Amino acid sequence: MEKNEKELAQLIQEISGLNPKKCMKCGKCSGACPAFHEMEYHPHQFVDMVDRGDVNRLLESKSIWMCLTCFACVERCPRDVKPANFIEAARLALIRQQGCNHLKDEAVPPLLDEEMPQQAIVSAYRKFKK
Amino acid sequence: MVYSYFPGCTLKNKASDLDLYARKSAEVLGITMEEIEEWQCCGGVYPLGANETAPKLASVRALVAAKEKGQDLLTLCSACHHVLKRVNNDMAENENIRTKANNYMQLEVPYAGETKVVHYLEMLRDVVGFDQLKAKVVNPLKGTKIAAYYGCLLLRPSKVLGFDNPENPKIMEDFIKAIGAEPVIYPYRNECCGGYMAMENKELAKKKSSTVLQSAKENGAECVITACPLCMYNLKVNGGVDDLPVYYFTELLAQALGVK
Ligand code: SF4
Numbered sequence: 001m002e003k004n005e006k007e008l009a010q011l012i013q014e015i016s017g018l019n020p021k022k023c024m025k026c027g028k029c030s031g032a033c034p035a036f037h038e039m040e041y042h043p044h045q046f047v048d049m050v051d052r053g054d055v056n057r058l059l060e061s062k063s064i065w066m067c068l069t070c071f072a073c074v075e076r077c078p079r080d081v082k083p084a085n086f087i088e089a090a091r092l093a094l095i096r097q098q099g100c101n102h103l104k105d106e107a108v109p110p111l112l113d114e115e116m117p118q119q120a121i122v123s124a125y126r127k128f129k130k
Numbered sequence: 131m132v133y134s135y136f137p138g139c140t141l142k143n144k145a146s147d148l149d150l151y152a153r154k155s156a157e158v159l160g161i162t163m164e165e166i167e168e169w170q171c172c173g174g175v176y177p178l179g180a181n182e183t184a185p186k187l188a189s190v191r192a193l194v195a196a197k198e199k200g201q202d203l204l205t206l207c208s209a210c211h212h213v214l215k216r217v218n219n220d221m222a223e224n225e226n227i228r229t230k231a232n233n234y235m236q237l238e239v240p241y242a243g244e245t246k247v248v249h250y251l252e253m254l255r256d257v258v259g260f261d262q263l264k265a266k267v268v269n270p271l272k273g274t275k276i277a278a279y280y281g282c283l284l285l286r287p288s289k290v291l292g293f294d295n296p297e298n299p300k301i302m303e304d305f306i307k308a309i310g311a312e313p314v315i316y317p318y319r320n321e322c323c324g325g326y327m328a329m330e331n332k333e334l335a336k337k338k339s340s341t342v343l344q345s346a347k348e349n350g351a352e353c354v355i356t357a358c359p360l361c362m363y364n365l366k367v368n369g370g371v372d373d374l375p376v377y378y379f380t381e382l383l384a385q386a387l388g389v390k
């Protein structure tokens with residue numbers, strides 16, 4: 001059965017294992033984020049949207065695929081909220097569904113080049129597909 | 131000092147220079163690197179989901195192998211270091227992960243994070259000592275202006291990595307001084323190069339890595355050093371600054387020690 005929006009938000013929280021209510025909305029995470037300009041919803045908003053159960057817009061937006069997992073938001077957050085983990089949890093909530101991989105195998109060969117390190121390929125596979 | 135060594139996939143392939151020059155330099159410095167038998171890929175990224183135990187098992191196996199030999203676990207690749215260090219922290223502090231991993235592995239003695247994970251740079255700083263290193267340099271890189279590029283994975287989250295001050299690190303600059311060169315401080319040295327976006331979103335990787343390189347260049351760098359194969363790739367291929375060479379720190383180390 002399809003999950004409703006509240007259940008999806010609950011699922012994201014469960015996957016993250018973290019508490020979005022710790023956030024005090026200071027915006028430091030978004031201020032530190034190197035992918036800020038690529039995102040429609042920013043790290044502090046991710047946390048807030050998961051908290052309020054307003055996740056459909058988030059899951060449909062490209063924003064969640066822009067995170068570089070650089071941990072700047074995690075490092076700077078004064079409340080140890082770990083915004084990056086919520087983003088990963090949102091990704092996982094999507095790609096764990098059958099047929100919902102963000103990166104498809106057939107898309108990979110043209111993305112490769114001679115110098116690309118194994119690390120890039122392994123990491124992208126771990127991040128974008130199950 | 132004898133270490134268990136985890137090279138990782140990329141150092142066996144595209145980043146073989148990072149490995150080769152580390153080994154050559156270690157010999158001069160009296161450090162033995164014993165490669166772990168049958169190590170497996172760390173996965174490249176640390177799994178952030180709360181219940182992801184299976185993708186951490188490869189790291190646990192390496193950590194256990196080092197423990198069984200009574201050795202610290204030496205790493206070189208920033209990503210392997212990041213993953214091994216964080217999984218080790220889970221095994222020490224996260225009862226859920228520790229229990230599941232141990233149940234799965236059925237070890238005679240359960241593993242609880244006893245192994246110390248040490249990056250090669252930390253080994254240079256804390257075991258060899260930068261003063262001792264300096265004394266062994268036969269070929270100082272006098273007057274060369276080098277920009278250290280830290281990136282993300284060695285530094286953050288600092289609570290677990292404990293590598294250096296995440297906002298104002300100095301270990302690589304101290305390394306640069308020890309090999310006789312001059313460190314260049316620039317604002318983007320601990321900002322992301324674009325990381326794994328290199329494959330899926332090349333435009334974003336280009337933006338990020340060119341910002342880093344331009345910043346280094348504007349501040350007078352003649353070359354850049356890194357400990358990460360993916361940073362190396364992004365800076366070289368996506369960085370868009372052709373006259374600023376990027377080296378693995380081990381290559382310059384080997385050069386300074388006269389073994390390159
Ligand atoms: S981990 Fe992601 S969300 Fe956090 S600062 Fe880095 S790019 Fe932005």
Ligand code: SF4
Pocket residue numbers: 022023024025026027028029030043044047076077078079080081082083
């Ligand atoms: S830095 Fe932390 S507390 Fe501040 S808005 Fe971001 S998640 Fe919330």
